[in-house]
Amino acid sequence: MMKYIIFITLLLSVTPEAAHGLHGPHELAVDAAQWALEGHSHERYLARTFFGGDVSYAPEKVSCPEEKEWLWTADKLAKGEKAFLEKREKVVKIAVEKMMNQHELPVPPRTPVIGYAISGGGYRSMITGLGGMMGMTKESPEAVKAGTGGWSDAITYMAGLSGGSWATGSWIANNGMLPTDLLKQVWDLKSNLIYPDNDKFFFYSNLIGQVDAKREAGFPTQLSDYWALALSEQLLPKAYRLKGHPDLTMSQLPSIVKRLGEGDLPMPIIVASQREEGEYVVAQNSTVWEFTPYSFGSWAFGSKKKVPGGFTPIEYLGTRLNDGKVNGTCYKGIDRLGYIMGTSATLFNGLLLELNSTNSNSIIVKAIKDMLYEIGKDRFDVSRIPNPFKGWSAQENPIKEFEYLTLVDAGETDQNLPLEPLLVPERKVDAIIAFDASRQTITSWPNGSSIHTTFNRACILHERDDTQIKMPEVPTSNGFINGRLNTRPTFFGCEDQTTPLIVYIPQYPWTYYSNKSTFQLEYDDHSSLETMLNGMRSLTLNNTVPTWPRCLSCALTDRSFSYTSHNRSDVCAQCFKTFCWDGKNDDSTPKHGYSPVMGVPDWLEDMHLAKNHSIGGKDGTDGWKDEIKAGLSEGGLKDWATEVVKKVGKKMGVI
Ligand SMILES: *[C@@H]1O[C@H](CO)[C@@H](O)[C@H](O)[C@H]1NC(C)=O
Numbered sequence: 001m002m003k004y005i006i007f008i009t010l011l012l013s014v015t016p017e018a019a020h021g022l023h024g025p026h027e028l029a030v031d032a033a034q035w036a037l038e039g040h041s042h043e044r045y046l047a048r049t050f051f052g053g054d055v056s057y058a059p060e061k062v063s064c065p066e067e068k069e070w071l072w073t074a075d076k077l078a079k080g081e082k083a084f085l086e087k088r089e090k091v092v093k094i095a096v097e098k099m100m101n102q103h104e105l106p107v108p109p110r111t112p113v114i115g116y117a118i119s120g121g122g123y124r125s126m127i128t129g130l131g132g133m134m135g136m137t138k139e140s141p142e143a144v145k146a147g148t149g150g151w152s153d154a155i156t157y158m159a160g161l162s163g164g165s166w167a168t169g170s171w172i173a174n175n176g177m178l179p180t181d182l183l184k185q186v187w188d189l190k191s192n193l194i195y196p197d198n199d200k201f202f203f204y205s206n207l208i209g210q211v212d213a214k215r216e217a218g219f220p221t222q223l224s225d226y227w228a229l230a231l232s233e234q235l236l237p238k239a240y241r242l243k244g245h246p247d248l249t250m251s252q253l254p255s256i257v258k259r260l261g262e263g264d265l266p267m268p269i270i271v272a273s274q275r276e277e278g279e280y281v282v283a284q285n286s287t288v289w290e291f292t293p294y295s296f297g298s299w300a301f302g303s304k305k306k307v308p309g310g311f312t313p314i315e316y317l318g319t320r321l322n323d324g325k326v327n328g329t330c331y332k333g334i335d336r337l338g339y340i341m342g343t344s345a346t347l348f349n350g351l352l353l354e355l356n357s358t359n360s361n362s363i364i365v366k367a368i369k370d371m372l373y374e375i376g377k378d379r380f381d382v383s384r385i386p387n388p389f390k391g392w393s394a395q396e397n398p399i400k401e402f403e404y405l406t407l408v409d410a411g412e413t414d415q416n417l418p419l420e421p422l423l424v425p426e427r428k429v430d431a432i433i434a435f436d437a438s439r440q441t442i443t444s445w446p447n448g449s450s451i452h453t454t455f456n457r458a459c460i461l462h463e464r465d466d467t468q469i470k471m472p473e474v475p476t477s478n479g480f481i482n483g484r485l486n487t488r489p490t491f492f493g494c495e496d497q498t499t500p501l502i503v504y505i506p507q508y509p510w511t512y513y514s515n516k517s518t519f520q521l522e523y524d525d526h527s528s529l530e531t532m533l534n535g536m537r538s539l540t541l542n543n544t545v546p547t548w549p550r551c552l553s554c555a556l557t558d559r560s561f562s563y564t565s566h567n568r569s570d571v572c573a574q575c576f577k578t579f580c581w582d583g584k585n586d587d588s589t590p591k592h593g594y595s596p597v598m599g600v601p602d603w604l605e606d607m608h609l610a611k612n613h614s615i616g617g618k619d620g621t622d623g624w625k626d627e628i629k630a631g632l633s634e635g636g637l638k639d640w641a642t643e644v645v646k647k648v649g650k651k652m653g654v655i
């Protein structure tokens with residue numbers, strides 16, 4: 001109450017016209033918010049205090065811990081990760097036994113380490129990628145019926161990039177709930193991500209105020225911060241949104257999400273790439289950074305040449321270190337989960353950028369324009385964090401001089417699947433389920449190019465710098481399309497025991513044309529559900545292939561049997577004959593454009609793998625024509641972003 005009175009006084013004294021014509025608390029609040037948006041950061045600070053004093057997005061100063069291993073060389077796992085693995089192994093062991101028994105296969109002598117990786121691709125990837133995860137949960141009756149439900153309990157790592165990081169972050173933060181329940185109970189995909197319909201003034205004043213608070217605490221802020229908070233508003237549990245306290249951090253996840261703390265959920269890993277000012281970075285020379293609940297770092301540093309990387313405890317990320325030493329001032333809280341999800345997806349900052357070119361004088365657009373003016377054109381798609389490895393002299397260190405690390409969406413280098421954290425020798429991953437919902441063909445389906453980019457990079461880094469990325473060989477995107485490998489699950493690395501085995505799962509139109517634009521940020525209930533179910537069916541094969549659940553089980557456990565082609569069980573050998581890439585790479589330009597028709601993929605029919613009653617008579621609807629009519633097939637970022645801004649801006653009366 002006290003605050004209220006002070007604030008009204010403030011309003012009257014500073015902007016008499018803003019107080020004019022106030023009737024009720026709602027109008028007052030709206031005007032106050034409006035006034036705060038127009039004002040400078042100090043007034044916004046007062047307004048923020050008025051609205052509840054919540055500055056929880058900003059990192060907070062804490063006392064420095066006495067003994068802390070601030071940095072370590074990238075040749076071992078974080079202590080927290082090791083402790084997690086011990087707990088997780090117990091859960092995985094039971095799940096593996098259960099699944100192997102169910103499919104009448106022997107139980108492997110050693111518990112496998114399995115990773116699940118979700119590609120970038122905005123909401124499309126987020127929704128379909130979690131659909132894929134749902135296809136392995138025992139809570140989904142459809143997945144259980146299809147014979148694949150239950151494997152999610154055997155997954156140790158869940159890696160996400162860009163849109164895939166939203167899936168990873170949101171699913172874990174929401175206690176690993178059934179993804180379709182996430183759609184119904186938590187996500188609000190009908191309301192546009194950037195321009196929420198309701199409470200826009202509160203939303204924006206609070207959002208801008210929170211970012212101001214971070215800047216006032218001495219940290220650089222970027223579009224990613226605004227984007228991060230908008231994203232959190234849709235995807236994080238309600239308590240951690242702007243109206244609550246937007247302070248959920250990645251490092252808190254194991255203590256806040258009980259199931260994660262107990263090893264009952266996979267460990268999330270979120271990746272981003274580095275691109276310093278003026279640099280042009282491609283997959284071969286990018287540095288891949290990873291955020292986990294325990295550490296932040298990279299397995300290999302440097303753009304021109306790779307040297308062994310390093311890690312730091314993520315909890316204290318933001319603390320200024322010099323040669324691995326603190327100066328007496330420590331910070332916590334730069335690792336807000338929303339910020340990390342935004343950092344992995346900086347490509348989407350471009351959507352906010354579009355507001356800069358509108359003529360609107362509305363307060364919201366004006367406030368964002370002010371901020372864009374400061375940021376400038378070149379740097380819109382970055383996230384900057386204090387460089388913990390500054391001055392680190394324990395080893396060769398090409399990033400020694402940087403005050404900040406500049407991170408971008410790793411999708412920008414076409415390494416659109418976050419495989420790398422799962423390919424490092426230290427994690428000893430046996431199998432990776434790579435769920436690919438990239439938009440690569442003209443018709444917005446994946447064509448294998450991301451996984452090939454990672455293979456290519458691994459070869460170059462191995463030859464040039466002797467960096468170990470244990471990536472099995474995969475064909476080129478032409479090879480993928482010609483071999484129809486992008487229409488159905490394919491196993492890679494079947495006979496290469498030195499790498500994890502990759503189970504590649506492309507999204508395919510089984511029951512829905514889920515090839516939506518990456519920048520579609522509004523989904524109605526029907527399309528989000530159908531998109532998710534289609535993602536699930538890309539993994540379960542819609543229960544049409546009787547051998548599939550058993551073959552998936554063979555793939556996930558092959559390495560823990562140490563099988564070779566000489567002693568693999570007959571059942572699994574048969575599976576490998578069917579699902580492994582045969583090593584042929586027809587790199588000629590595909591004769592026909594790739595335009596799959598909804599239904600069972602031709603390859604499964606031609607190989608006589610699909611149940612006879614489910615083949616033929618493709619559903620063949622032309623559902624996708626509706627999508628085109630709805631204008632969703634539009635291409636690049638700019639066009640689409642402009643459309644979004646215009647459409648939603650108009651609806652809100654902003655533009
Ligand atoms: C990365 O590689 C590309 C292509 O070879 C090159 O043009 C670019 O300068 C390199 N960037 C850095 C930072 O080394």
Ligand SMILES: *[C@@H]1O[C@H](CO)[C@@H](O)[C@H](O)[C@H]1NC(C)=O
Nearest residue numbers: 218318319320327328329330
């Ligand atoms: C220590 O670092 C903080 C930034 O984290 C800075 O504000 C402070 O001035 C530094 N203190 C000393 C004694 O250098």
Ligand SMILES: *[C@@H]1O[C@H](CO)[C@@H](O)[C@H](O)[C@H]1NC(C)=O
Nearest residue numbers: 353356372373375376377380
């Ligand atoms: C926004 O527009 C202003 C000019 O109106 C320009 O100076 C600024 O660089 C732009 N910012 C971005 C991020 O495009």
Ligand SMILES: *[C@@H]1O[C@H](CO)[C@@H](O)[C@H](O)[C@H]1NC(C)=O
Nearest residue numbers: 439440441447449477478481
């Ligand atoms: C596959 O996708 C990549 C990236 O979008 C593109 O450059 C390439 O031309 C595509 N190849 C085919 C065969 O579709």
Ligand SMILES: *[C@@H]1O[C@H](CO)[C@@H](O)[C@H](O)[C@H]1NC(C)=O
Nearest residue numbers: 560561562563564566567568
């Ligand atoms: C299969 O053969 C390999 C190599 O000889 C051996 O290491 C492995 O233990 C064998 N696995 C089984 C299950 O017999």
Ligand SMILES: *[C@@H]1O[C@H](CO)[C@@H](O)[C@H](O)[C@H]1NC(C)=O
Nearest residue numbers: 510511542544598599600614
């Ligand atoms: C998918 O499964 C459902 C339920 O069994 C069935 O009705 C539908 O025809 C199937 N579609 C395809 C393409 O397999």
Ligand SMILES: *[C@@H]1O[C@H](CO)[C@@H](O)[C@H](O)[C@H]1NC(C)=O
Nearest residue numbers: 544545546608609610611612
């Ligand atoms: C479908 O029928 C063909 C020919 O009769 C047979 O060879 C094949 O095994 C059948 N497929 C399945 C999955 O039952």
Ligand SMILES: *[C@@H]1O[C@H](CO)[C@@H](O)[C@H](O)[C@H]1NC(C)=O
Nearest residue numbers: 443444515595596624632633
């Ligand atoms: C989705 O895929 C179908 C064919 O599979 C294609 O005709 C349609 O244009 C695609 N939609 C988009 C948005 O690319």
